[in-house]
Amino acid sequence: EVQLVESGGGLVKPGGSLRLSCAASGFKFTSFSMNWVRQAPGKGLEWVSSVSFSNNYKYYADSVRGRFTISRDNANNPLFLQMNSLRADDTAVYYCVRAGDGYVFDVWGQGTLVIVSS
C-alpha cells in the first residue's frame, strides 16, 4: 500500500523551531518529487515547499522562504521540513504529499499539527 506518514508536529513558542518528518512506503521514494502542503485551522490549503526527486531543486512559498528548509534522505527515504523562526500564522496541519505522474499531488499523508503559541 502506498503510504505517507508525517511526524514531528507539536506546540512551539513563537520564534522557535521544529522539524517535521515524512516516511514513505509502498513506492519507490527516490523516483518522485515531494511537497509539503499546510492547512490552517478552518482555512484552505496552501502549498509550502517542494523538492525534486534528486534533492537538487527546492522551491518555497513566499510566506516561508528563508525560514523553512525542505530536504530528503534518499538513502533512508524520509522527507523533512525544518521550520525556524516560527510565527503564529504558521499554525496548521502540515501534509506530506507525493508529486505523481505529471507532478499531480496524488498521495497525501494524514497530516501533523503544528501549533505556534506562547
Added chain:
Amino acid sequence: DIQMTQSPSTLSASVGDRVTITCRASQSISTWLAWYQQKPGKAPNLLIYRASTLHNGVPSRFSGSGSGTEFTLTISSLQPDDFATYYCLQYNSYSGTFGQGTKVAI
C-alpha cells in the same frame, strides 16, 4: 505567480442535484489542473487530474472539463457521501496553487 479563483465558496444542494464548481486561473495553465475532495479532519483525496482525467476508483458521477483559464468540476447526481469541501489545484513541476475551496452543504 498564478492565482486560482474558485466559486462559489459555499453551495447548498440536495441529494440527486447536479452540481457545478468553477475555477479560474489568472493565466493559462493548459490542463494542469486537479480537483480534490476533503472531509473534516481528513487529508484531501484526488478526484480528477489533467483537468478531465478521473483518478482511479473515483465514481463516474464526477467529471471535469476546461483548459487554459477556466475549469469546472461537475457532480452529475449528488450523493450523501459527496457533502464535503472541494478544492482545485494548479500544479507544475515545482509548485502548486490551490483555489479557496467550495463547501457543498445540504
